[in-house]
Amino acid sequence: MVWARTSLIHNIDLIFQHGVRHILAPAVTPTNVQEAHQHRHKLYAMADWVLAGEESLQYYARNGWRVRMVGGENIAELQAAARRLVDNTAQRAEHTLWWLIMPEHNTFWNMLLSSAHRTPFNIREEIVQAIFGEIVPPATLLLAFGKPTFSLGLLPPFLFDEVECYWTQRVGYSLDQEQLRTVFYDYAYLRKTWQPDKLTRAYKATAHQAAWEEGPILGLGMRLGPFWYPAPMSSPAWFT
Numbered sequence: 032m033v034w035a036r037t038s039l040i041h042n043i044d045l046i047f048q049h050g051v052r053h054i055l056a057p058a059v060t061p062t063n064v065q066e067a068h069q070h071r072h073k074l075y076a077m078a079d080w081v082l083a084g085e086e087s088l089q090y091y092a093r094n095g096w097r098v099r100m101v102g103g104e105n106i107a108e109l110q111a112a113a114r115r116l117v118d119n120t121a122q123r124a125e126h127t128l129w130w131l132i133m134p135e136h137n138t139f140w141n142m143l144l145s146s147a148h149r150t151p152f153n154i155r156e157e158i159v160q161a162i163f164g165e166i167v168p169p170a171t172l173l174l175a176f177g178k179p180t181f182s183l184g185l186l187p188p189f190l191f192d193e194v195e196c197y198w199t200q201r202v203g204y205s206l207d208q209e210q211l212r213t214v215f216y217d218y219a220y221l222r223k224t225w226q227p228d229k230l231t232r233a234y235k236a237t238a239h240q241a242a243w244e245e246g247p248i249l250g251l252g253m254r255l256g257p258f259w260y261p262a263p264m265s266s267p268a269w270f271t
Contacts (some may be wrong), residue, residue, distance in 0.1 A: 036081045038204035040090055045211060046174075047096070047126045055170055058082055058130040059103075060184040075108035082130050083112035088119045097124035101163060102132035102139065129167070131187070139187040158189050170194055172218055174211075176201075178259050179250050195222055200261060 043054055059078055066074075081087065082100065091098050098120045103109035109132060116130075133139065142162050149161075156166050170186055173196040181196065197214050199206070226232045236243065247264045254260070 032077055032081065035204060036084075036087065039081070040087065042204060042206040043128060044094065045206060045208060047094075049211065049215060052125065053127050053129065053167055053170075055129045055131055055167075055186060055190065057133060057185055058100075059132045059134055061134060061136050061182075062184070064134045075106065078132075079109060079112040083115045083119075088115065091116075091120045091128075095121060095124055095126070097121040097127045098130070099127070099163075100130045100132060102142065103130075106132065106134070129163070133184045136183050139183060139189075143189070155189050162187075172214075173197065174199070174206075174214060178252070 039056075043056065046054060058081070059074065063074055082098075098116045100109065100113040100116055103113050135141075139162070143158060159165075159167050167190060170191045171194060173181070173186065173194050175185065175196070175198050177198060177200070179196070179198045186194070195218050197217075199210065201210070224232075251262045252259045253262050
């Protein structure tokens with residue numbers, strides 16, 4: 032857990048260094064709660080230490096981050112940690128880290144309905160304001176690990192419009208600068224393919240006919256022992 036906490040905070044710092052202002056980081060997900068053995072029983076104690084322990088608070092302060100916990104307000108074991116984050120990190124900052132606590136898939140739906148009973152909502156921004164305490168811009172990039180799956184345990188339903196997704200197959204906390212910049216380059220340049228003139232775009236596609244006829248299915252994989260791993264893909268014929 033010491034290694035995991037240190038590596039996780041390092042990854043977040045690396046992302047902030049590249050100009051990102053808000054990071055939404057799932058800290059407790061439904062799959063965490065379902066895990067067996069001692070991990071499940073110690074889950075919230077570990078979360079308290081990782082998210083708001085003395086070492087983490089000192090790191091947040093040194094870097095001037097504002098850090099908040101969302102979704103843990105009704106979890107008794109995490110209420111003290113949530114208060115420590117408010118009391119010991121900046122009220123306003125260039126970088127904000129949002130720890131998301133989602134022990135069930137319907138956690139944020141419950142928060143939404145509970146808030147709606149108190150204050151009627153007219154627009155999505157009002158929902159975000161009620162739950163986060165401010166307007167958080169919609170997420171546009173998801174960087175995850177392992178199988179290419181998406182759930183409300185990763186991102187609340189009212190915090191995104193369209194999200195570009197990336198799943199690394201390295202160990203979850205081993206993000207480095209080369210890997211992150213590769214993702215950002217793809218996100219900022221390679222995926223910007225939309226054009227208003229669809230006829231011209233379609234005509235250009237015929238130059239790569241083999242690629243579309245022989246293209247792979249993204250998401251197919253194979254088993255490596257108890258793990259899923261992406262199946263190898265060959266380059267399109269035109270590329271070789």
